[in-house]
Amino acid sequence: MKYLIIGLGHYGGLLAEELTALGHEVVGVDKDELHVDRVKDKMATSFVLDATDDLALSVLPVKNVDLVIVAIGDNFGASVRIVSLLKKNKAKHIFARAVDDVHRAVLEAFSIDRILTPEQDAARELAQSLDLSSEVESFQVDESNYVFKFRLPKKLEGYHANDLNLETEFGLKIISLVRGNVALNCLGISVVERNVANEFPEDYELSLNDMLVCYGPYSRFTQFWKSVR
Template identity: 60%
Template sequence: MKYIIIGLGNYGHVLAEELSALGHEVIGVDMIESRVESIKDKIATAFVIDATDEQALSVLPLNNVDIVIVAIGENFGASIRVVALLKQKKVEHIYARAIDGVHKAVLEAFSLEKILTPEEDAARTLVQLLDFGTKVESFKVDDNYYVVKFVIPEKFVGYFVNELNLDEEFHLKLIGLKRVNTIKNCLGISLTEHSIVNALPEDAKFRPGDELVCYGKYSDFQNFWKAL
């Protein structure tokens, strides 16, 4: 796929570098020359231009890429103006980064394809690690609902599945469980493999390393973590 990333600060730089490493064609844009210099050899093309200038923005192949990502975060005014210019130029697929609730609310008025909230997501991940004490991965379905995968805390080991009362008490749906199994190959060497268990009997016990995959409201996940 082809991407244009406008804004090559820390977030935009990593985004451009990672997408390029996966084989995508990335065009990077920033008004600060040092940022462009630091990444120009890692992506397809890089431009030193002020994207808030309508004429300067016109040099980019805006309608010949799959997605234009506005990664500007620190300069609220610049972010909004660039998005407005992109909409004016009828760019179909626009993603934009929002750094806070106000920024997000303004971007929502443009009916963008996706609003990115990396700071919010990173903060939530850290809170989950600090408070829950285990690694948590989440997929945001919408503003309220998430799919969350987490390694069970050690104190869960040996508990029966039905003892968690996920559905009745916390309104969380257990989708599945990722389990670590130790097997031996034909040479008798112990190997580790992962299997997915989609249907857990209520009398099943949790084992060390089990990962639960659940679906529900983020507020219900918060209540679950508090109860632990």
């Protein structure tokens, strides 16, 4: 894919590097020449210009990229003006970074594809990882609902999957079971082979090698998790 990143500070610069490393074509823009010089060798093309200027913005390939990312966070006015100009110039898709609730609310008025809140997201992810432990992986679906994959706690060993009553007691829906079977590899070493089962017999007994995948509110999952830990 082809990306246009406006703002090559710490966040935008790192984003440009990572996308390039993944094989994408990245065009980077910043009015600070030092920011551009720092990452220009990691991008396909780079520009030193003020993207808040309508005439300057017109030289950028706004309509020829798959996504424009406005990575500016510390200059509220510049961020909002650039998003406005991108909408005027009919950019296909726009992501923009917001640093606080007011910034987010203003960007929402433009009906862009996604508002990025990297600082809040990083803090939330760290808090959740500390709260749930390394035995749980989570993916946020919307404001309150997540998909959770977790190793079976000792307390649930021997239970039948349908006896857990997660939906009734905690509002969590089991999506699939990841069965863990102990086998010997080519070196004769015991390893756990995992197979996903979206349907499983009612009398299937859960083992400590199994994992479950469920969906529901984060707050209800933490209640469940604390009850079985």
